Amino acid sequence: MKTLIFFFLGLGIATGQKTLQWVDGQTSPPASLENVKWIAGHWQGEAFGGIAEEIWSPPLGNSMMFVYKMVKDNKISFYEVGHIQGIDNTLILQLKHFHGNLHGWEEKEETIDFKLIKIENGVAFFDGFTIEKVNENQMNMHVLIGEDEKVQEMTFAYKRVE
Known part of the structure; x- marks a missing residue:
């Protein structure tokens, strides 16, 4: 099983069964950025004793980019930069992590x-990562965090910043 790490998220609360996992031989369904354009905006939530801030752009150039910042004790814990990109008539979510000094976690090309996996009723299910529209001003992200037998699903709640 691949290693899953923290990524662009808000308020952490343990939950269950909101994420799906990729099965070998599976294929991604047809989808476009129109299916997830509601994610665009400025979002905030509490996370890990601090504040998580996430900003998503509207679709442009066949992608929706985002930046994420985790602030704890008035200091940057880490950043993320990524996108949901339309590719081969479906979508993929990709990201990279950075320390507060912008030194990357992943290798340069990684x-x-x-x-x-699927999209239905305002919920986008990616492999181990689910983005759920609660309403126009709230969304949840459900994420598998950990490694091997120590994987747990966490729910992160965001509110739209006006």
Whole structure:
């Protein structure tokens, strides 16, 4: 099983069964950025004793980019930069992590990739990562965090910043 790490998220609360995992031989369904354009905006939530801030652009150039910042004790814990990109008539979520000094976590050419499993009723299920529209001003991200037998699903709640 691949290693799953923290990524662009808000309020952490343990939950269950909101994520799906990729099965060998599976293919991603047809999808476009129109299916997830509601994610665009400025979002904030509490996370790990600090504040998580995430900003998503509207679709442009066949992608929706995002930046994420985790602030704890008034200091940057880490950043993320990534996108949901339309590729081969479906979507993929990709990201990279950075320390507060912008030194990368992943190797230069490496990204953390989440293949699309399905989209239904305002919920995008990527491999181990689910983005759920609660309403126009709230969304949840459900993420598998950990490694091998120590994987747990966490729910992160965001509110739209006006």
